[in-house]
Amino acid sequence: MLFEFITAFPKCGINLAVSTPRKYPIPRKFINLGSSGPGLLKLGNSPADAISNSNVIVTDTWVSMGHESEKPQRLLDFEGYQVNDSLIKAAGPAENFIFMHCLPRKPEEVSDSIFYGKNSVVFKGAENRKYAIMAVLHTLFVENRRL
Template sequence: MRHFLTLKDFTKEEILEIIDTGLSIKKNLKANIYNQELKNQTLAMIFEKSSTRTRVSFETGMFQLGGHALFLSNRDIHLGRGEPVKDTARVISSMCDMVMIRTFEHSMIEEFASYSRVPVINGLTDSYHPVQLLADYMTLVEHGMDKNIIAAYVGDGNNMTHSWMMLAAKLGFELRIATPKGYEVDAKILDDAQKIAKESKAVIKIMNDPKEAVKGASVVTTDTWVSMGQEDEKEERIKTFKGFMVDDEMMSLAQKDAKFLHCLPAYRGLEVSEELFEKHSDIIFSEAENRLHAQKGLMVWLKKQNFNS
């Protein structure tokens, strides 16, 4: 059974195939062609963390592909009342054709997948956010920015940073990560990415100076400094991350035609300035829309891989 828990589990060719599938589906959608590759299929969506883009994109995507999505919050199912993950996995996977989970601990989704009879998709964990990276890379492809990438990530060493590392390691491009001291990426995940990077010739650099990371980059990206579950750290984080806001001055250090990406939601005046965000708003909201198309490509790909149909 092929699940989609982290990009680490996929080859470069498979990642590009998923992207191509999503782009093809998007092209058809824009021409009002709806090929219902998932007709009569059901996607269970388990949310332990709230979301805008994840819920809307998966639910809309299943509808457009001819299937149906079920929204299941931990307040609505027994998983949130103490039922073991393995029991919930066995029950839901016996009734649905695919499962998407958005949760906290990555170990939870790994346990669920180990007991599931159907593909499980990581809609976000504290360690990884791989579906967002599919959308990010699809956006770069559409803008002709997928060649000779030099990417700079400025901010917290979080699930987005980890997923950028895996994408760079798999596809073989340069990634520079700048975080404040004490907020670096997970050491084990970095080690995994560096091992993969040796094969792909990717370059992953870790530093604490955001300007050094952005200098000469073709893609600059960031994320919120305060993720869900970190609200009590907000004031401390804002002080620590001073100097890490991506604004016009910092962006001027990048290549002249560099693109700025943000996975949203964006907090203007913190990780990104209002002015810079609005200058790059077209590509940012294209990136957001591509969650829909990339995830449709992923779901169709998983169905073909697992059920040969």
């Protein structure tokens, strides 16, 4: 998800701040794609800096499918990146920020209090995904038959 955000958001006028461990830098090709447009792209290694004053906080899985063997090392590398109450308090996002996660969620990525909290829209997003997929399928299989 991150590379898509970097590529698209700044072009749409959306400011995007990204924080990754130093060991996992963003590939230059995505930075180049995301650096054009009215929105700003800010890259760094501090989760607190990335979410300071933000309206939306998104985290993704730390261990991708097919890379489970990397889990022990990634848990060490991403230490301090869990979205939790301490990070939120230290960083100071917008008062009405929303939290998103593309699922499946692992507890080391986000605490229960944030994942299930009042600012979370995780389940609304998951439900909307279903309707977006249905719309794409309808367009591909029903609307295109009329052409």
